[in-house]
């Protein structure tokens with residue numbers, strides 16, 4: 001890490017999340033002198049592997065998917081091994097008053113109703129294919145789709161209650177806000193940026209959950225940071241960015257000042273909007289960042305001496321509209337030397353149960369797991385949960401979202417540089433925006449802008 005309080009560098013980078021670190025890595029490789037300025041006392045941002053009783057717990061990003069080519073290449077380059085997510089056995093469902101049913105029984109019982117899910121997914125695919133990734137506001141029906149919420153669209157499909165609930169749970173599992181908070185165009189854009197089709201998007205988070213990192217995701221930012229020795233400063237929240245025709249000066253709380261030819265702001269748009277800029281940014285850019293709130297999600301982990309549910313032919317995946325959590329996953333290690341279940345609290349559930357006292361939340365989620373996986377689910381060794389809205393340098397996750405009329409009225413201000421200020425962070429990606437892959441995609445675009 002760098003110690004001096006005044007710096008002259010080629011490129012200042014705000015934020016030592018994956019996007020900022022990768023941008024610095026690419027710039028260093030191109031012969032430039034970058035400096036990453038991080039508010040927190042650690043690197044990694046929304047990637048955070050905590051070790052609890054010797055067990056890695058992924059409070060932040062955990063999976064990559066088969067089309068996350070940049071992430072696979074980076075993991076290989078950094079020597080971080082990967083393994084396939086356990087995916088055997090049946091999921092369990094508890095929807096629209098069904099009680100807890102195994103996947104096969106659930107699909108048999110609701111076969112007729114669930115055809116509506118397939119029809120809706122095909123329609124979503126057709127519509128999202130019409131959304132240009134670099135200009136969603138130019139989609140032929142952009143204004144119509146941006147004027148209604150995703151929730152309104154779902155209601156208009158007039159699906160059977162069980163089909164509507166399945167689609168809603170899966171969608172909130174991706175967006176981490178109630179569907180009434182995002183425009184239909186934003187949902188279609190999110191689908192399109194993943195590029196794997198609505199079926200995968202709905203069933204397994206867009207095919208984004210196939211692979212994990214041995215030892216935890218934090219190894220990726222930690223190893224990137226090790227390659228950037230002397231090019232990172234921590235505990236330095238950026239408060240003001242000044243620019244003129246020739247240079248930028250990035251000011252931090254505590255008096256640090258960094259002079260550079262360019263700055264890459266690699267933080268979520270709403271946080272970028274909290275920095276002061278001199279001269280002030282154009283109104284459209286500020287109005288955009290006023291309208292891109294971070295979503296609401298929380299991960300809750302139960303660790304067991306073994307993944308006992310597997311012996312019952314269960315995958316550890318539940319889908320429930322009873323709650324508190326509405327989805328779960330088997331996050332045991334590759335060698336199954338212990339068992340771990342992850343329960344997601346997303347959207348409204350993160351806001352409601354996330355604010356409960358921990359003991360009450362733990363008890364309520366334990367009841368959910370016992371309903372789905374039996375009484376052994378109550379015999380956990382450890383419980384860990386992670387809230388993100390409280391963290392001042394994240395303020396919510398998984399990413400930002402856009403309500404009605406944001407893409408069409410303000411979206412064009414999301415990525416174009418403003419003078420010497422360039423924008424990165426996963427929210428500005430056109431490929432797998434919201435994911436780690438998107439953080440790399442956005443970083444590479446910003447680096448290309450600077451180098452050109």
Ligand SMILES: Cc1cc2nc3c(=O)[nH]c(=O)nc-3n(C[C@H](O)[C@H](O)[C@H](O)COP(=O)(O)OP(=O)(O)OC[C@H]3O[C@@H](n4cnc5c(N)ncnc54)[C@H](O)[C@@H]3O)c2cc1C
Pocket residue numbers: 014015016017018019020037038039040043044045046047059060061062063064208236237238239266267268271275297298299388393394396397398399424425426427434435436437438439
């Ligand atoms: C709970 C959770 C689960 C997730 N699961 C997955 C998953 O399974 N797979 C996946 O691909 N993605 C997942 N994601 C998303 C993934 O973590 C993000 O897409 C990615 O890490 C974003 O990286 P970033 O660099 O763009 O932003 P960030 O990680 O947010 O990095 C921004 C950095 O900037 C710093 N910062 C903020 N403000 C300032 C300031 N004023 N001055 C200086 N520094 C500042 C922050 O501290 C942070 O370090 C998940 C995220 C969360 C939180």
